Amino acid sequence: MSKATSKPSQWLERLAGAPTAALLALVLFGIINVLAARHYRRFDWTRAGLFTLSPRSQQVARSTREPVEIVVLLGRAEAQWRDAVELAERYRALTPKITVRTLDPDRQREAFVAFAQRYGLRATRSSTSDVAAEAGIVIVRGERHLEIKRDQLAALGDAVQNGADRSAADRIASARVTVERALTSALVAIARTDRPTLCVSKGHDEVPMSGTDESMQLFVQDLEHDNITAREVTIRGATAVPADCDALLIAGPRQAFTEGEAARVLRYARAGGNLLVLLDPNFVERRHAQTGLESVLREAGIEATRSVVVESDPEHLLENLPPMVFTAGDFGAHEISRNLRGIDAQVLVRTARALQVLPAANSQAESLLRTTPSAWGETGELEAVRDGALRRDGADITGPIDLALASRFANVRPRVGHRANGRIAVFSFSYLVTNEAMSLGFRARFADAALLQAAVGWLLERDDLVDVPPRPANSSALLISQESIKLIRWYALGLVPLAAILVGVAVLRARKSVE
Amino acid sequence: MRVTWAIYKRELAAHFYTPLAYVILVVFLLWNGGTFLLLLQQFAANPEISGTRGPMQLLFGGSILYFLPILLFCPALTMRAFAEERRSGTFESLMTAPVRDIEVVLGKYFSALTVYVVLWAPTILYAMVLRKFGPIDWGALGASYFGTFLLGAALISLGVLASAMARSQVTAFVLAFALTSGLFLAGLGKYVFESEAQQAFFSYLNQWEHMEEFAVGVVDSRRVFFYVSIAAVALFQTTRVLQLRKGVQ
Numbered sequence: 177m178s179k180a181t182s183k184p185s186q187w188l189e190r191l192a193g194a195p196t197a198a199l200l201a202l203v204l205f206g207i208i209n210v211l212a213a214r215h216y217r218r219f220d221w222t223r224a225g226l227f228t229l230s231p232r233s234q235q236v237a238r239s240t241r242e243p244v245e246i247v248v249l250l251g252r253a254e255a256q257w258r259d260a261v262e263l264a265e266r267y268r269a270l271t272p273k274i275t276v277r278t279l280d281p282d283r284q285r286e287a288f289v290a291f292a293q294r295y296g297l298r299a300t301r302s303s304t305s306d307v308a309a310e311a312g313i314v315i316v317r318g319e320r321h322l323e324i325k326r327d328q329l330a331a332l333g334d335a336v337q338n339g340a341d342r343s344a345a346d347r348i349a350s351a352r353v354t355v356e357r358a359l360t361s362a363l364v365a366i367a368r369t370d371r372p373t374l375c376v377s378k379g380h381d382e383v384p385m386s387g388t389d390e391s392m393q394l395f396v397q398d399l400e401h402d403n404i405t406a407r408e409v410t411i412r413g414a415t416a417v418p419a420d421c422d423a424l425l426i427a428g429p430r431q432a433f434t435e436g437e438a439a440r441v442l443r444y445a446r447a448g449g450n451l452l453v454l455l456d457p458n459f460v461e462r463r464h465a466q467t468g469l470e471s472v473l474r475e476a477g478i479e480a481t482r483s484v485v486v487e488s489d490p491e492h493l494l495e496n497l498p499p500m501v502f503t504a505g506d507f508g509a510h511e512i513s514r515n516l517r518g519i520d521a522q523v524l525v526r527t528a529r530a531l532q533v534l535p536a537a538n539s540q541a542e543s544l545l546r547t548t549p550s551a552w553g554e555t556g557e558l559e560a561v562r563d564g565a566l567r568r569d570g571a572d573i574t575g576p577i578d579l580a581l582a583s584r585f586a587n588v589r590p591r592v593g594h595r596a597n598g599r600i601a602v603f604s605f606s607y608l609v610t611n612e613a614m615s616l617g618f619r620a621r622f623a624d625a626a627l628l629q630a631a632v633g634w635l636l637e638r639d640d641l642v643d644v645p646p647r648p649a650n651s652s653a654l655l656i657s658q659e660s661i662k663l664i665r666w667y668a669l670g671l672v673p674l675a676a677i678l679v680g681v682a683v684l685r686a687r688k689s690v691e
Numbered sequence: 692m693r694v695t696w697a698i699y700k701r702e703l704a705a706h707f708y709t710p711l712a713y714v715i716l717v718v719f720l721l722w723n724g725g726t727f728l729l730l731l732q733q734f735a736a737n738p739e740i741s742g743t744r745g746p747m748q749l750l751f752g753g754s755i756l757y758f759l760p761i762l763l764f765c766p767a768l769t770m771r772a773f774a775e776e777r778r779s780g781t782f783e784s785l786m787t788a789p790v791r792d793i794e795v796v797l798g799k800y801f802s803a804l805t806v807y808v809v810l811w812a813p814t815i816l817y818a819m820v821l822r823k824f825g826p827i828d829w830g831a832l833g834a835s836y837f838g839t840f841l842l843g844a845a846l847i848s849l850g851v852l853a854s855a856m857a858r859s860q861v862t863a864f865v866l867a868f869a870l871t872s873g874l875f876l877a878g879l880g881k882y883v884f885e886s887e888a889q890q891a892f893f894s895y896l897n898q899w900e901h902m903e904e905f906a907v908g909v910v911d912s913r914r915v916f917f918y919v920s921i922a923a924v925a926l927f928q929t930t931r932v933l934q935l936r937k938g939v940q
Contacts, residue, residue, distance in 0.1 A: 198931055205924045212916035213895060221830040222908035258907055283882050660824060661731055667820055668724035672813050673717045680713030687708050 181545030211444045218269055226259075229266050230515075233360040237270040244363065245316040247291065248278045249309050256304055256329045259355050260313060267359065272496040274363075281305045295321050302326075315362045322366045325401065358401070364638070365403035372636045373405045374452075375421035380429035380467075381414040382605050383454075385489045392427060394614035398629065404636065411437050417444035423635045425452045426469065428606025432458075442472045445585045450599045450635040454606040457529040464555070473474040476600045477539040483553035485525070485577050485604070486568075492522075492548055500527045502551075503622075508543035510582050512601065512630045521623035523579075524613065528605035529553070531578040538586035543578050544601070545627065551575035579604050580627070582634065601631040694790045699805075700933025702772075706806050715767060719760055719810045726756040727817050747818055747827065751835035752902025762875060765843060768806050769850025772799040773933075774863040776789070786937050787813030790929040800851050800926060807843040811836065831908030838905025841918035842898060846871045848925035855932040874921075 201522045220227040229237070246264045250257040264276040279288045282305050292299065292309050295316075302308035311323035376385050376392075382390045396406045406425075409418055411433070417424055417440060424444060433441070445451055455472065458465045464482030473480050487493060487502035494501055499588055503522040507513040523545055530553030553573030580603045588598035607613050613624040633639065706712045730749045751757060776782040785795060815836075818827050853867035854860075878897030881890055896902060901914045 198928055201924050201927050205920050208920050209913075209917060212920075214911050216911060218912070219910040220908060221834040221910055223828045223830045227907070227909050258903060262904070262907065262909060277887070284885060287885060307844040354873075658735065661728065661735060663839070664731060664817075664820055666727050668727050668817060669721060671725060672721045672816055676713060676720055676813065678718045680710065680716070684710060684713075685709060 202587065216269070218266060227262050227266060229263070229270075229356060230360075233267070233356055234270055235266045236276060236360050236363050240271055240273040240363065240367070242273065242317055242367070244274050244366065246274060246276045246359070247314045247316060248276070248279065248312070249288065249291075249297075249314060250278075250312050250326075250329075251280050251282050251302060251305050251308070253282070253305075256326075256355065260329060263355050266314070267363070281307045281309075287624060290377075292295055295323075297323065300326075313359065313362070315359075315366050317366045319329060320366055322362050322403075324362050329355050329358060345454060348495060357458075361402050361638075368403070371403055371405055371421040372638070373407060373420055374399060374423045374425055374632065374636070375409040376406055377411055377424060377426040377429070378408045379410045379529060380426075380431040382429045383427040383546075383609055389612070390610050392609045392611070392614075394611045395609050395625075395628065397413060398614065398625070399632070402629070402632075402638070404632070404638070414440070416440055417449060421449060422630070423450035423452055424456075426611075427452075427454045427609045428456050429467050429469070430456075430458065432466060434537045435468070435471075438468050441469065442475060445472070445475075445598050445600065447589055448588055448597050450597070452601050452631060452635055454603045454609055455480050455529060456604075456606050457482075457527060464636050473600075473602060475539070476585050476602075477534045477541040478581050478583055478602050479534050479599070480602070480604065481530045481532060481553055481555070481571055481573060483530045483555045485530050485547060485551055485579065486554050487525075487547055487551040488568075489548040489550040492551075494524075501525065502547070504547050504579055505547055506546040506548070506576065507627075508545065510542040510544055512582055512634045514546040515630070516623050516626060521626070523624050524622050524628055525579060526607035528577075528579050529601060530573045531581050531604050532573070533578065533581065539583045541581040541583035541602075544580035544582055544631070545603075546576040546578055549575045551577050553577055580631075582631070599635050601635060603628075603631075692794075694794040695801075697796045698790075698795055699802050702799050702802030703805060705771075706768075706802060712806065715764060719764060720813055722756075722760050723750070723814055724817075726750060726754070727814075729756070730754070745746050745821075745825075745828070747821060747832055748835065748906040750814070750817070751839060751906040752899060753906065757821065757902065758875060758898070761839075761842065761846065762798070762872050764810065765807065765846040765871055766850050766853070766864045768803045769799075769847055769854050769867060770857075770860045770863040772803065772851050772854040772863075774854050774857050774860045777858060778860065786933065792933045793926075796851065796855075796926055796929045796933070800848060803847045804844060804853065808840065808845060811839055811843075828908060831906070834908045835902075835906045837910060838902050841915060842902065845918040845921040845925075846874075848922040848929075849874070852925045852929045852932065855929045855936075873890060 218227070248260050248266065249258070250260055250266055262276060263275070268274045268276045279291055281288045281302070285307065288307070288309075291297075291314075295314060297309040297311050297314070300308050300310045310325055312326040312329045313324040315322045315324070369617075376382075376396075378384070385396055385406065386393045386491035399406045409421065409424070411417065424441065426441070441451070442505070451472070453469060455467055455469065458467050465480070467480075470480050484500055486499045487504075488499060489502075492502045492504065493499055494503070502525055504525050505522040505523070507516045509517070525547075533543070552568045552575050554568075555571050555573065580601070582599070582601045585600065608624050608628050613628075727746065727750055729747050730753065734746050734749070773782065774787055818829075818832055821827055849870040850863075850867040853870055854863040857863035857866050874896065875898055878893060878899060881897050881900070882894035884890060884893060895913065895917065901911075901917075904911055904914070
């Protein structure tokens, strides 16, 4: 026994005793580290899972077939550098097809300028450098490249809210990092050769595509970022919705669709077209009026009632605003909304009408967003809504109220070569698509933009837009005043070192007394 | 193991029964307190600079002010490990005692590492104070301390090796400082060299980058292997040095 065990140990001792032992240890060190560098894992210890890729992003990364390079063009001093590099590294860790390169405009200026010139990147200035590119990240796949602009990586809340300046810390606290979604979208987009088209209906006093503050300009910009073309179409006077529209958006029409126009929309949907409809409460001569699209929605099992939704739960009301403006956070289990469940996200709702699921319809609609049970659908006249003296009565619709529903049209016969399949998402307020709501989407609590983009993703079968929810940027954001810093100074430079001195004195005195 | 434990206790007592340990502790806390305040003031004036990082994340690896005390204090904690034995004449008796070299090395190493942990422990109070002003990401903070521990574990092992090699405490300090700061500076090669392979190599050594990752809550298995393997190799080499010294004697 002892002989058997002593042989290898003797051999080891001799080997260890040799002058080469030190060298062998270093070689072993090198081998261990080379192996560790090739087969590594990155663990995310953050509370909010900031650096954990969603299942969808992991799927996209793993399904990458051609080599793709992610080039991060941010300076190290820029706030988003760490997020961008970290997430890019996480994609790389999933597949050898993805490589990551960082080109710091400050530290690698020559290489940065050469890259920018090669890909024709537009120059700008960043917060830390006089030379920077408008693109924060560039995805390169063969001869193709795709830019992710800096504003796609993260967006801060507005500096001014309700006329009052918001502190910078507050803005940071409410920021959301969208790096992951931007990267996943870009990885999907660069692998796709098609570019779907979302047609935006005009001619019925809808929310305009651009121009005013109440337009949907930011939403359209987001679509462009996501490799989706948005263009206006006129239903009025046309014989049909253009066949090249992969989806049709009708946002807040104030003029009613005629029966013929509604029939054209329905025909489009039955032929496999997809609809994104945002309907506000409509008043004509102080009475609730229809928009003409109600019959189309009924075909998908959705009833848009003549009502205005009123919330009475104080937790969902906003200070100094009427109860028709509130937050809703009861998200349905549908593909569009499931990622927003359980993350404390809320949608800011402004003047919505109650939606209902028609039980006996051919299509079964599913809820995306609901109010609390305390809300109701006010069916009274305009005055009842305007004067604020709202009272729930027997004619009203009881809560919880559906504010958004998704469904599919039955008996769809898609045209040959048409990729769409008769999907419909209905929101009961058009505020969701406006610039203001899109900006809200990046604030900590509000998921307006995320919900809308997920709906677009579902309609166009762009899963990357559906399955990659935004996540809080800074779970450690603190609001510290100069006054507080004085207190902390006393604590950090006075109390803590003093405690160490006292402990030292006590230990040394105790030691002395023992001796 | 019992021998290691006995040496560990003896070394720990030697650390804490001298005023030097408390001088180091107070200076270390003043330094970190000052750094923390500096970062807080910057953060309060301009939160945009932080991105996803709060003041606690910036404290760990957010500036050179984090690395300087570590690079200075790790050699200070280990310089006496063997050099002091040699100066006081107890080295020979230690080497001829019926104990294995590795037990002696581990006892001295873990005692220095414990002092290093004690140096950092009070900084957790900063997080407790900050909790009054907003949420603290304890997971990310845990990763920061874990990274700091790993970094210290590696640098202290180099310090122990230097102490075994040197004849005096001053030489041990200078040698340890040269080793630890050399390792730190080697990582900065990432910002000097441009080729992909060079960048990957120096990035692997770049402690600044490693700590930035730990500070935001990312624990990378490569970093764990890197620091643990440095400690293992340095401690092994220390035992080789002791055996050589025995041979010389």
